[in-house]
Amino acid sequence: MILKNKDVLGLEEISAEEILGVLEMASRFRAVFDRPVRSVPIMRGRTVVNFFHEPSTRTRISFELAEKRLSADIINFSSATSSFTKGETLRDTAENLAAMKIDMLIIRHNSAGAAQYLAKVLECSVINAGDGAHEHPTQGLLDIMTMRQRLGDLRGKKVTIIGDISHSRVARSNIWGLHKLGAEVTLCGPPTMVPGGLARLGVNIEYDLKKAVADADVLNVLRIQLERHSSASFPSNREYHRMYGITEDVVRTLKPEAFVMHPGPMNRDVEISSTVADGPRQVILDQVANGVAVRMALIYLLSGGDPGALSPAQE
Amino acid sequence: MEWSWQRIPSEFLVTGVKLCRRGKLGKRKGFLHVRKGRIEGLGVGIPKVEGVPALDGEGLICAPGFVDLHAHFREPGHEEKETIASGCKAAAKGGYTSVVTMPNTDPAIDNSGMIRYLIDRGREAGLCRIHPTGSVSPGLKGQGMTEFGDMVNAGAVGFTDDGMPVENGGLMSNALKYADVLGVPIITHAEDKSIVGKGCMHGGYWSARLGLVGMARAGEDVAVFRDVELARSSGAHLHVAHVSTKGAVEIIRRAKAEGLRITAEATPHHISLDHSRCRDYSPLFKMNPPLREADDVNAVAEGLADGTIDCLATDHAPHTDTEKEYQFDQAPFGVTGLETALGVGITYLVNTGIMDMGKLIQCMSETPARIFNLPAGRLEEGAEADFVLFDPERQWVVAKDDFQSLSHNSSFLGETLTGRVTATFLGGRLTWRDQD
Amino acid sequence: MKFAEKAVIMNASEMNRAIKRMAHEIIEANKGIDNLVLLGVQRRGVPLARMLGEAIKAVEGSEVPQGALDITFYRDDLSTLGPTPQVASTEMPFDVTGKIIILVDDVLYTGRTVRAALDVIMDWGRPEAIRLSVLVDRGHRELPIRPDFVGKNVPTSQREIIKVKVLEFDDKAEVVVGEVAAE
Ligand SMILES: [Zn+2]
Numbered sequence: 001m002i003l004k005n006k007d008v009l010g011l012e013e014i015s016a017e018e019i020l021g022v023l024e025m026a027s028r029f030r031a032v033f034d035r036p037v038r039s040v041p042i043m044r045g046r047t048v049v050n051f052f053h054e055p056s057t058r059t060r061i062s063f064e065l066a067e068k069r070l071s072a073d074i075i076n077f078s079s080a081t082s083s084f085t086k087g088e089t090l091r092d093t094a095e096n097l098a099a100m101k102i103d104m105l106i107i108r109h110n111s112a113g114a115a116q117y118l119a120k121v122l123e124c125s126v127i128n129a130g131d132g133a134h135e136h137p138t139q140g141l142l143d144i145m146t147m148r149q150r151l152g153d154l155r156g157k158k159v160t161i162i163g164d165i166s167h168s169r170v171a172r173s174n175i176w177g178l179h180k181l182g183a184e185v186t187l188c189g190p191p192t193m194v195p196g197g198l199a200r201l202g203v204n205i206e207y208d209l210k211k212a213v214a215d216a217d218v219l220n221v222l223r224i225q226l227e228r229h230s231s232a233s234f235p236s237n238r239e240y241h242r243m244y245g246i247t248e249d250v251v252r253t254l255k256p257e258a259f260v261m262h263p264g265p266m267n268r269d270v271e272i273s274s275t276v277a278d279g280p281r282q283v284i285l286d287q288v289a290n291g292v293a294v295r296m297a298l299i300y301l302l303s304g305g306d307p308g309a310l311s312p313a314q315e
Numbered sequence: 316m317e318w319s320w321q322r323i324p325s326e327f328l329v330t331g332v333k334l335c336r337r338g339k340l341g342k343r344k345g346f347l348h349v350r351k352g353r354i355e356g357l358g359v360g361i362p363k364v365e366g367v368p369a370l371d372g373e374g375l376i377c378a379p380g381f382v383d384l385h386a387h388f389r390e391p392g393h394e395e396k397e398t399i400a401s402g403c404k405a406a407a408k409g410g411y412t413s414v415v416t417m418p419n420t421d422p423a424i425d426n427s428g429m430i431r432y433l434i435d436r437g438r439e440a441g442l443c444r445i446h447p448t449g450s451v452s453p454g455l456k457g458q459g460m461t462e463f464g465d466m467v468n469a470g471a472v473g474f475t476d477d478g479m480p481v482e483n484g485g486l487m488s489n490a491l492k493y494a495d496v497l498g499v500p501i502i503t504h505a506e507d508k509s510i511v512g513k514g515c516m517h518g519g520y521w522s523a524r525l526g527l528v529g530m531a532r533a534g535e536d537v538a539v540f541r542d543v544e545l546a547r548s549s550g551a552h553l554h555v556a557h558v559s560t561k562g563a564v565e566i567i568r569r570a571k572a573e574g575l576r577i578t579a580e581a582t583p584h585h586i587s588l589d590h591s592r593c594r595d596y597s598p599l600f601k602m603n604p605p606l607r608e609a610d611d612v613n614a615v616a617e618g619l620a621d622g623t624i625d626c627l628a629t630d631h632a633p634h635t636d637t638e639k640e641y642q643f644d645q646a647p648f649g650v651t652g653l654e655t656a657l658g659v660g661i662t663y664l665v666n667t668g669i670m671d672m673g674k675l676i677q678c679m680s681e682t683p684a685r686i687f688n689l690p691a692g693r694l695e696e697g698a699e700a701d702f703v704l705f706d707p708e709r710q711w712v713v714a715k716d717d718f719q720s721l722s723h724n725s726s727f728l729g730e731t732l733t734g735r736v737t738a739t740f741l742g743g744r745l746t747w748r749d750q751d
Numbered sequence: 752m753k754f755a756e757k758a759v760i761m762n763a764s765e766m767n768r769a770i771k772r773m774a775h776e777i778i779e780a781n782k783g784i785d786n787l788v789l790l791g792v793q794r795r796g797v798p799l800a801r802m803l804g805e806a807i808k809a810v811e812g813s814e815v816p817q818g819a820l821d822i823t824f825y826r827d828d829l830s831t832l833g834p835t836p837q838v839a840s841t842e843m844p845f846d847v848t849g850k851i852i853i854l855v856d857d858v859l860y861t862g863r864t865v866r867a868a869l870d871v872i873m874d875w876g877r878p879e880a881i882r883l884s885v886l887v888d889r890g891h892r893e894l895p896i897r898p899d900f901v902g903k904n905v906p907t908s909q910r911e912i913i914k915v916k917v918l919e920f921d922d923k924a925e926v927v928v929g930e931v932a933a934e
Binding site: 089111114116135166195196197198200201 | 519521522523525526527528529595596637640641642643645
Binding site for chain 3: 041
């Protein structure tokens with residue numbers, strides 16, 4: 001088996017070997033995208049539930065597309081509760097899902113730890129599509145896949161993650177995954193957004209953007225959650241853009257082969273200038289395509305069921 | 316003459332026990348003589364009275380009934396979590412005979428009628444003495460003062476807006492001065508909400524790693540500092556609730572050295588557990604103040620051992636299973652404590668060598684009674700016969716079905732603790748006896 | 752699981768001869784090689800397709816386009832998939848629409864692989880016809896599938912296993928029969 005656990009909750013608990021296995025499988029799925037028929041029938045009759053407790057268009061569409069391309073039956077299930085109302089408890093949610101006898105649960109939740117909880121109480125496989133500010137493993141995997149397509153082996157490569165690290169599950173998944181593959185990670189952003197506590201994970205923390213990107217191979221630029229920062233984490237979008245925005249001027253200082261990633265959706269001219277977002281140094285659309293492939297690979301691998309050897313029924 | 320647990324006579328002896336009082340655990344076995352609800356006599360050796368039924372307390376320690384300065388008994392408003400009666404049962408099981416209740420019920424305890432109501436409900440239950448605190452501001456809204464005088468006359472033993480820290484420094488200053496004239500302390504839940512924000516656990520490595528919003532230590536330190544300075548200027552008695560940071564311990568230590576009238580308490584969970592416990596997102600480790608870092612835990616425990624922190628108080632905060640089944644960031648703050656406090660104290664403080672048994676028991680009985688002027692905590696001739704018998708070596712596993720409280724949200728579920736209460740007496744009456 | 756070899760049922764020269772004969776049959780049935788493509792099923796069908804292609808070229812003098820087919824994502828036994836699915840890929844260097852496809856595999860047994868292979872091909876386009884060529888037909892069909900070109904019919908019991916070895920993967924070309932041995 002490529003994946004040891006029944007669930008994919010974060011890159012923290014996945015080994016380097018598992019990550020590489022998933023990416024290998026994902027590249028096979030990417031090949032399917034070039035055919036006239038872009039789906040394969042392997043998940044026929046399997047039910048996958050997409051439970052999105054938090055609005056998300058991109059991730060949900062990417063998962064849905066992945067499931068459709070694997071011919072799974074899909075149920076979308078989104079709860080209307082906001083972070084201000086508690087709604088039903090996760091246990092109630094879990095019991096409902098268990099009663100539906102589903103094969104897999106994709107969960108996006110605004111509370112960190114929600115995916116862990118459901119994975120523990122449910123028999124089916126659970127894929128974390130983002131839990132609070134904790135982890136977003138499929139985003140981490142697609143980012144790593146995109147980096148490897150350009151850089152090959154990531155050992156010794158330098159990745160700088162820029163933005164609101166405090167609130168970013170993407171950052172945490174990137175840190176875990178990149179570390180396992182031997183890359184060197186630098187976090188950069190205003191000190192109000194980069195928790196010093198993360199230094200213990202073995203990352204560099206650098207508040208000066210120029211220094212942080214000087215010898216980077218990759219810039220992973222995070223989305224600034226404008227709505228979260230009404231109160232004083234940074235003075236204004238304009239100042240953020242000047243101090244931490246990835247502009248043409250910043251790109252000019254990069255190593256010639258370095259490139260820029262962004263998990264989307266972008267706030268143009270806040271964390272990234274439009275010219276960079278549309279320019280030759282970004283790989284944003286590769287990330288999107290890789291996202292579908294990575295999600296197909298995870299869903300497929302988690303559905304593989306029993307380990308055991310190849311059945312003697314050869315052919 | 317024999318006597319049975321079923322029918323406790325009005326006069327009896329407990330023999331073969333080690334007496335623990337005034338900060339010392341007796342080396343030799345002794346006895347306690349109870350008559351008509353009061354302590355008739357006590358001492359080492361064999362009592363020289365004849366014809367009085369005796370209970371053999373071989374192997375047990377006999378201590379003053381415990382006194383908790385910080386419990387939330389949810390009545391009125393959230394009787395599904397705890398009532399006065401169920402809270403008193405939990406207290407008796409934990410060896411407590413006097414409990415100070417917090418006023419953040421629904422509605423809040425902000426007038427003398429409510430104070431009387433709580434005391435009456437406590438008397439009806441008859442299992443422990445309830446000493447209510449009143450809120451500083453009406454409805455805990457942080458604006459204006461409640462009628463302290465009227466409430467003290469009704470039996471209030473202090474004032475606090477626990478859980479809803481008094482943000483307004485002017486109000487806090489006035490409350491301290493005003494309460495001081497009435498001879499009662501202001502209890503501060505020291506937390507600067509503008510620093511702590513929406514935090515749900517200690518702000519540090521684990522909050523950063525788990526992606527949860529952190530509560531900085533500074534939020535507590537700053538608030539303790541402010542209230543200590545306010546107490547300095549008025550000379551009033553400030554009691555700092557549930558101290559959890561090394562900074563707060565240091566501020567209190569300095570203030571005491573300067574002769575200020577500051578007292579403080581620490582909870583069993585803050586002297587034993589650190590923030591890494593939150594790693595599985597279990598709301599059973601979510602409380603306010605939060606579990607801090609190992610050096611905070613050590614500083615608080617040392618503070619308790621050296622007297623900077625006067626007493627162990629439970630911050631018993633019952634919540635239903637349902638509420639603790641929400642995600643970590645959505646679940647309410649608080650864990651229960653009355654039934655595990657002794658075991659946690661012995662396991663984490665005595666058996667680790669941080670303090671001796673005599674000192675721990677003093678922190679759980681005599682000292683809290685003294686600093687709040689409660690008629691309790693004395694194991695001496697003529698005092699009310701409020702006492703506890705416990706087995707200091709008994710090991711037990713904290714289990715969900717072993718609680719008298721209506722709630723089971725204990726951080727220690729599944730843990731093995733050493734030290735368990737065998738029996739609790741209130742005014743010579745048995746209020747708890749361990750069945751196994 | 753251990754494989755205990757019992758007997759060699761085709762050696763290298765017998766394999767070559769069978770492939771040459773099948774090449775002739777294919778040319779004969781198709782009346783030439785116009786519109787013909789060879790599609791090997793991963794993994795051992797691929798070298799066999801190459802061998803067939805060489806044999807056809809030896810007769811007709813020109814290349815037959817070749818491709819490879821990976822059926823992993825089309826299997827009907829997802830839950831019993833092996834430990835690590837073989838990493839192989841589909842290579843389709845031509846448009847299948849309108850072509851006559853010779854599907855090449857090593858052993859024909861239950862017919863399920865061929866069923867999956869037909870689905871893969873259909874997802875790539877609409878060929879004029881698909882013919883099936885296998886080196887060994889061992890019987891025990893579970894689906895109504897019949898080969899058009901067979902190297903050798905080998906009656907087997909269900910316990911037995913047929914292994915086709917090719918130079919690319921096994922350093923040796925031969926066909927052996929064996930059984931799962933108790934360990
Ligand atoms: Zn409090």
